[in-house]
Amino acid sequence: MSAPQTYTRPIAGWWRRNPFYRAYIVREMTCIAVIAYALELLVGLARLVQGREAFEAWLASLARPWPIFLNCVALLLIAYHAWTWFEVMPKTLPFINLGGRRVPDRTIVASGAIAAVIASLVVLFAFLYL
């Protein structure tokens, strides 16, 4: 006996119907940029193990137009990920109380953004001068 035929509402293209859903899908798709960057680092590490010549060839391959374009797209996506990550932090964190009052949402978002700016400046300093 075959299974009963039940109606399933089609979901193809559901996210194109509403700007909120579109933003959600772009946010979720930033994961591709995060994965791609991790793999890029992994390849660089493998080239480093292979020696000077291989590593320098890898650096040269990054300086071609297409990789630069794709990495700029990845940069935009990861920056969007960062912004959305802090934007939803009031919802992903448990309530925080300070002095008997709940810390307001915008303070949490602002703290996250400020932490990111400070952490990025530390990375920039270490990369350039340490």
Added chain:
Amino acid sequence: MKRSNKPIFWSLFGAGGMLSALIGPMLVFLTVVAVPLGLVSKQTMDYSRALAFAQSATGKLVLLVVISLFLFHGMHRLYHTLHDFGVHIGPGAKALCHGLALLGTLVAAYLLFKLGWA
């Protein structure tokens, strides 16, 4: 009762999401945009400096944590996004997604081990 493994993968997703939100844009900008374009000195990421970094304890830790957590974050999100697109692929695909992140971590650890210590 069988305990759920969800908290483990959600923690890795969360840790990777937080790390990539804090320093991801700056790392991408410096290593794969600014250096290839020559916006910063090529010496910041030339062979000898990259090697010295990857042979130091701090450098090994940074590279391993960044590669591993970025992968766990991205693969976990990718798995859930496939579901949003109507691809219901079940526990096998979930294991594959997390397995690939684990594989990437192990490869990174092996490469860092092979590079040795300065």
